[in-house]
Amino acid sequence: MKNENKTKDIKELIAQKVKSLKGKTSYVKIASKCEIHSGKISNIANNKIDCQLSSLIELAKGLRVHPRELFNIDFDFETYYKELDSADNSEKK
DSSP: OOOOOOHHHHHHHHHHHHHHHHHHHOHHHHHHTTTSOOHHHHHEEEEEEEEHHHHHHHHHHHSSSSSGGGGGOOOOOOHHHHHHHHHHHHOOO
């Protein structure tokens, strides 16, 4: 398939965003500000797990950022969606 699923790439970018927002703050300190264990925060930041929306909301709380900041990544969703739609249309012909 020409237009591969980019979910893996997007997850990696979100993990990098978490690390960036975390800075030098320890996972333990972040965990103390929310309802997620420090190990799970580390797993999210290192792209080792998929997580639920509720976990991302808690993580944003622990980082003291708006949840949208976790998704403020450098990925061209508009172009990606156009490519997907184009592939869908060509497959239907």
